[in-house]
Amino acid sequence: MFNGLLNFSLWEYIVLTLLLTHLTIISVTVFLHRHQAHRALELHPILSHFFRFWLWLTTGMITREWVAIHRKHHAKCETEDDPHSPQTRGLGKVLWQGAELYRAEAQNQHTVEKFGKGTPDDWLERNLYQRFNFLGVSTLLVLQFLLFGAAGVAIWAVQMLWIPFWAAGVINGVGHYWGYRNFEIPNMATNITPWGILIGGEELHNNHHAFGSSAKFSNRWWEFDIGWFYIRVFSLLGLARVLKVAPRRALASEAPQLNIDSIKALTVNRLQLLSDYRRKVLKPVFRDEIRHAEKPWRRLYRKARRMAALNSALLSEVDRQKLSEVLDKNNALQAVYQFEQRLQNIWQQQASNHEARLDALRIWCNEAEASGIAALREFVSIVKSYRMLPLH
Secondary structure, eight states, rough: OOOSSSOOOOHHHHHHHHHHHHHHHHHIIIIIIIITOOEEEEEEEHHHHHHHHHHHHHOOOOHHHHHHHHHHHHHTTTSOOOOHOOOOOOOOHHEEEEEHHHHHHHHHHHHHHHHHHSSOOOOHHIIIITTTTTTTHHHHHHHHHHHTHHHHHHHHHHHHHIIIIIIIIIHHHGTTSSSSSOOOOOOOOOOOOOOEEETTTBBBBBHHHHTTTTOOOOOSTTOEEHHHHHHHHHHHHHSSSOOOOOOEEOOOSOOOOOOOOHHHHHHHHHHHHHHHIIIIHHHHHHHHHHHHHHHEEEHHHHHHHHHHSOOOGGGHHHHHHHHHHHHTTTTHHHHHHHHHHHHHHHHSSSSTTTHEEEHHHHHHHHHHHSSSSSSHHHHHHHHHHHEOOOOO
């Protein structure tokens, strides 16, 4: 009995462990995160309940609590009210004690009641999954011991640590601290890797915070979101229906004059537009100025480039002052930074008014073309090329 009813080789146990933990990750990212928390897709009741059962069996997490805590994280991101921000609590705290932070916030009934609306509230949820949430993991421990003996206990231990470390620790911690960013949004969310396999696509965290209600986390052509792969498979099987995905940029081959349709496309894709600006204008202009600057200024320009690329909401007053002092010494850098801020303000100040945005953008384009900066002139043609594209 010590060896269990099944006797596998070491590699078979390793593969089994990876498969079981992978199924749990997919349950979290597809069911809890994209379906329940953000309503980005609908799931067939059979598939939805399978995920609920599997999460009860392998994590003991309560759907309503998880959803409420995650929605609060988005609503209060990186403030003192964020349940698990490394910016306010420290990376080490979130990385190694993320599960404890989760459990502490789950005790906050105001959080659960305010942010947990719309989650399952049937007889099974009330009388089994919520009331006896640790019965599932206990049952799993007994079952795996009977099947695999001591190896089953080891597999169970890995399963119990998998979500607390990778999701509660790495994603909530490292995912707001280190990595690359496709979109400069007003929080520090990053993409840890471009290949979302190990944690179901959750590694693409900057993309997710930029488009929170999107069922698809990948954005660039070289990014892979395995959670989205499963969603597409479920859709083909009639087990899921995608409701929302991030807008996909489309550029016309010829750039006519700006019109209301252009503004609509740019409004939908404004985060992509600003990302294009940083890659097509800020980066090359700064690179050129650094190349031609005297040695003492190169380091200052590099620091200024990093600050200029950030969303202005993330800059402290000290950073703003330092950036301003550097930019005041270089007309080209000052110009491209100011044009970026003005471009961003077109959507911040003329909210929901396409006509006002159109007038402001026409002025912006005319002045950019007259700036004498080649990168700005070339970018105007990109602005005029934006077109709406059906989302598939």
